[in-house]
Amino acid sequence: MAERDSKNNAGRQDKIWRKLGLKDFEYAMIVDQLGREPNPVELNMYSVMWSEHCSYKHSRSSLKLFPTESPRVVQGPGENAGVVDIGDGYAAVFKIESHNHPSAVEPYQGAATGVGGILRDIYTMGAQPIAFLNSLRFGPPDNDRGRYLLRGVVAGIGGYGNCVGIPTVGGEVYFEPCYRGNPLVNAMCVGVMPLERLVLGQACGEGNLVVLAGARTGRDGIHGVTFASEELSEQSEKDRPAVQVGDPFLGKLLIDATLEAVEKKLVQGVQDLGGAGLTCALTETASRAGTGLEIDLDKVPLREEGLEPFEILTSESQERMLFIVEPEHLSGLEDIFRHWQLPLTVLGRVTKGRLVRIFYRGEIVAEVPAESVAGGAPAYEPEGREPDYYRELSSFDPLSLPPLKDPGRVLLNLLSSPDIASKEWVWQQYDYMVRTCTLQGPGGDAAVIRLRESGKALAVAVDGSGRLTYLDPYLGGMLAVAEATRNVSCCGAEPIGITDCLNFGNPEKPAAFWQFRRAVEGMAEACRVLEVPVVGGNVSFYNEVEDEAIYPTPVVGAVGLLEDAGRHCGPGFKEEGDAICLLGPEEVSLGGSQLLKVVHGRVAGRPAGIDLGMEKKVQALLCRLVARGLVSSVHDLSEGGLAVSLAESCMAGGRGAVIELPLSTDPDLALFGEGPSRAILSLPEKNRDQVIEMAEEAGVELRVIGRVGGDALDICCGGGRFLKLRLDEMKKAFEEVFSWMMS
């Protein structure tokens, strides 16, 4: 029946829904759910809420695979952010989100509003934000456009984060040609709050007031979510007006005012205005609470005259919050916002029934069922098909390559390659110390943030490898979860939850959807075995420019809990004479490795597989070793393998190392091969036997491979020297290349 209606209407309305990004079939569903044809205002509301960005229509059924529960989980996916119990009556609140499309056309504002948006998701729940992280992907910085994007994005992240006074403590930056036209900007925010303060985005309580606070509404970001749900093209430049403009100062005031209102229990529900603006905030809060709303659009403070109702409803102007307030608490709320000189306006009230009714100049301009707009979009099960490249690339055998002639030179090349080189040029533009809780900042495996309230600490990290996911999406998904959680374990923290940002191509194309589905399956499997729940996240599809998709890039943000803030571990070698141990399995591969990419210019081969059971043992052992204070340093092995990790631990600690590997090993593979579930430890000689014993008990391989000392990294294999590099030459390669490249 729905189909027939849509055919009948098609001619009359000139299919304007198509221009708004809706398919004929979806329009028919709207007519069906509404019981009539939508008027233009209503159609706009539907179109933004049924966009891929808001409705997850191509990903919803896959996301159901994720385990989302654990004894600690207070709030899983579906709210503004996930909430995890960290004991002592406190909770950690966190989420990651993409702002890829806006950053591709307007890097500074795109990145800045990405930070502002994820920030609002955290304090909307009632939590004090305590840290930002970000995961960035660009094309190689070998041309002006690439450098312009990188410079703009980094400045935008810093510009917003520094101003609001929340430290940006960690992240990752990688470069591949596939991100040239479509960079990835994923921002994560972590907050902490007393559990009893948790507020949800629900419009509950008939008769309660609906209050809009913060910035005035303008024409910026109209249909931003629709823009984010299409492929980028040459034409995207003209979509600059779809990119919002941030005002971090207002953002800072809104945090303080909102948290004060939450603390004083003046608000029943809180919802930020982000993608799809007022439409999203109104319909989602009503839909979650099973209530209706009556809203007077004339009350919305406008930046300029003459905005149409649909513009007011879909504008994505930043720094706005929606509160649900009991009438007797309004004056208390007004006092707080007056002190911070922030506008606050009553827009309407919560009603019985489930309709959101919008008035404008005395007329009803829209009357829609909240659940239909917020949750009625179809869930698609797109076709997935293994792409041709997959088997071809995995059949490549990297061991067919000749042995390395000058391994020392190769290591220096790796250390100075953009992926591995020090990112200090990036993070020195971020205030990573404000709030004076940063015990370990950028540059380590994870950042460590102390919790003043409890003496505990959180370790936080973001990770994901597009390259490995491209070569094997299922494995790449598992590795993203394993790597992020291992990184917090390296600091001594127990992983308690993750948030994910899934960056993929056009899901309507079978190859891209196959990558997506397989990666999600891999992530879900890793979460299940590692017993770490997914508590929220974001999907970004359509990361394509002129038919060329990015590498499938699942990014995982992991949060770990340290029971004792005083007991955490970093990557740098600390003491002369400490034993250096390699923890974890021996299996590595050059498939998809940095060696292959940097030295041979190839992305091919099979990456080393992962035994998730082993991964879990390794992570648990790392936590125990750090908690008992048995190790001086721990560093994850990842990009560039053992050689790069050893070099990093040397440089971070300002100390050399002497390494002796057995004769039986293939040194190129052992030193530059990459594989999961591994870390290098350094530890005092007196702890050696106990650590070996603990590893045996845990069923994890541990080999003593050398000793901290000297002013060089000196690696021998079977008695012969493999490479020897002085600390200062490694540091020069590692530290100087990035600022040189960017200047």
Next chain:
Amino acid sequence: MKFGVIVFPGSNCDLDAYHLVRDVLKRDVEYIGYDRRKLGNFDVVILPGGFTYGDYLRSGALAARTPVIEALAGFANSGGLVLGICNGFQVLTEAGLLPGALCRNDSLQFRCRQGYVRVETNTLAFTGKAKNGDVLKMPVAHGDGSYYAPPELLRDLDDNGQVVFRYVDRDGRISEAANPNGSTANIAGIANRRGNVVGLMPHPERAGERALGSVDGLVLFRSLIGHLQDREVAGNG
């Protein structure tokens, strides 16, 4: 003995200064709202770091026009001790309570990093417990920290011992590499003529606990506490 921390719209290191005074130094401390016309009873008033009014117009310019500044000027004129950190330093120069100006970093980028400053004068209430030439490890985090003074002012500052801190390397040597922002003569912090108002770009409140990487910033606060205690003893005698 009581410390006050002014909270302007956009201050964001207010918490850090407050935490240091209350939890590390165990002294009385209270926030002071930007809209207060009277300060109340304080011995030291701290203007914390941040981005007051988003640093719109110029860093510190709008905060320097808030009601509390008039009260602060009265407090300073009667000899009250005022410490401006980072954005607080910018506010003090904009308010005319300290000479000179803070310009954009020469890198044109925000800079956050650990670094070192050298104590140039220990005759002030702020540095009494330090020795001249002491090297203190303190981080910087700012975009507009390049101190500028015209030549004649620079001479005055030197002659009157108003330069309190200079950026140096770990060994106390002045160098271009040690200067995070291109400030004139590596100046990191200055005092007014009377010596009761000091502003500096580095963050001593971030260098007050071992867990954060340095405790060298404490000497400023310990000097102030010592100075006030001496004054109390003198007053009682």
